[in-house]
Amino acid sequence: MSMRKASTTTEGFQRRLGIFDLTMIGFGCIFGSGWLFAAAHVGDIAGPSSLISWAVGGVAVMLLGLVFCELGAALPIPGAIVRYPELSHGPIAGFLIGVITTIAFSSLISIEIVAARQYAGAWIPGLTHDAAGNPTLTGWLVQALVLVALYVINRRGIATFAFVNNIVTFFKFCVPALVIVLLLSRLRPFNFISHGFIPHGFSGVQTAISTGGIIFAYLGLTPILSVAGEVRNPQRTLPIALLVSISLSTLVYMLLQAAFIGSLPEGFLAQGWTGIAARLPLPFHDIAIMLGLGFLAAVVVIDAVLSPTGTANIYVSALPRVIYAWAKSGTLPKCFRQVRKDTGVPEQGLNLSFVLALFWTLPFPSWEALITVVSASLMMSYALAPTSAASLRWSHPELERPFRLRGFWLIAPGAFIIATLIVLWTGWNTLKWLMPILIVLQVVLIASRNMRCSGQWREDLRHSGWMLFYFTAMSLISWAGAFDGHHFIGVALTDLFAVANGLLVYFWSERSGLSEKFIAD
Secondary structure (H helix, E strand, O other), X not given: OOEEEOOOOOOXXXXXXXXXXXXXXXXXXXXXXXXXXXXXXXXXHHHHHHHHHHHHHHHHHHHHHHHHHHHHHHOOOOOHHHHHHHHHHOHHHHHHHHHHHHHHHHHHHHHHHHHHHHHHHOOOOOOEOOOOOOEOHHHHHHHHHHHHHHHHHHHOXXXXXXXHHHHHHHHHHHHHHHHHHHHHOOOOHHHHOOOOOOOOHXXXXXXXXXXXXXXXXXXXXXXXXXXXXXXXXXHHHHHHHHHHHHHHHHHHHHXXXXXXXXXXXXXXXXXXXXXXXXXXXXXXXXXXHHOOOHHHHHHXXXXXXXXXXXXXXXXXXXHHHHHHHHHHOOOOOHHHHOOOOOOOOOHHHHHHHHHHHHHHOOOOOOHHHHHHHHHHHHHHHHHHHHHHHHHHHHHOOOOOXXXXXXXXXXXXXXXXXXXXXXXXXXXXXXXXXHHXXXXXXXXXXXXXXXXXXXXXXXHHHHHHHHHHHHHHHHHHHHHHOOOOOOOOOOHHHHHHHHHHHHHHHHHHHHOOOOOOEEEOO
């Protein structure tokens, strides 16, 4: 049997991260700026039953986290999120996930920096020049300087990044904790039943999960995997950090939702829950003002600037590792595989990350469309993890798995279906751009590889044909479905077709993996 390189060595990376560092990365990424707005938005949709929505969303993401635990413990390699599909299904899968993740991470950096500048612009004149939130020249320069600062922090090495991130994330944890304590002290239990605990029925609970932003608020697992090659005792540390990050985020999100619902002043719910988000544009800040908690309102405002900046810093750290891993798969220039021995930083990857992030801050005419495509791209990077785990179990049972997931036969396909639904719920307006791009990229790459080696297309399709089918089927379901599509089928049938597509593709991908054994390079 032939052998192939799995890049299981760290090649200059420094194993400096412990459980606390990794948990702070996970919590800091999952718990971004969304908490400032999500409570009012999902309360508008589901009322008090939004508590159920947060709990169900946390369980759903936990299933994905469990799959990542098995992969991370078995293959703790730098930029792991990119390498898993490549190791399981070959260079086509590796290239596609590299493109998806690099675009998503680099633009997410800029999106968070832009958000921080927009929040700061509400109190610092001269940063924003119109209602759409576009920056003035001064505002854009401030964004650029923040990016430079994050670049400098990450260029000094993973230890410096972790030190800064731990401080910022601790503050990001303390602020919502303070909000929870102070608002729950003003709890009005009647708010939970004044218009019924489930005012809009269980459809409101489902809508809050799917399109209300709950699932998106939880997703921040991949940066943990990106630094897997720099973790001490990764077989133990990675699973613990992943599970603690998700569990802690679920607890905090649910307590924040309870604090929001219970602290609304008397008479505020006279007209019901509909329209709550419009009346509370910055929910916890506005409630604090109404309750006379001026100090709390000021702290929330500070967090509104610091929180997205901290999340951007995590992605500035993660993206160079992703680019490094992409280069290791053989579909990116070798210069991006260089790691500085003194700092353990993939310097060329960090330079490219800075350039891409700065590029995305430019005022594009279709900025909103870009953001939604990027969000869907990030979800797609999650979708391919369960298929990689399943394929590696089928084709490489000999691979040592320090964290062997019990009930894998049920959890892994469930996780893939969840990821598929997350992608579908972003809507046709987004997928009509993303899916054709992925289909074209895959076809072009297969054709180019066949030109270099005649007949290669058969081998490529054997290992990655399921991806082509998956992207095409998702396009058709989204086009015909109820999420911004043509409504030829209702919500239930749209979800049902997506689930059927997910099950078919999952078991197809499981049997389509590469069979060559791994060696370290």
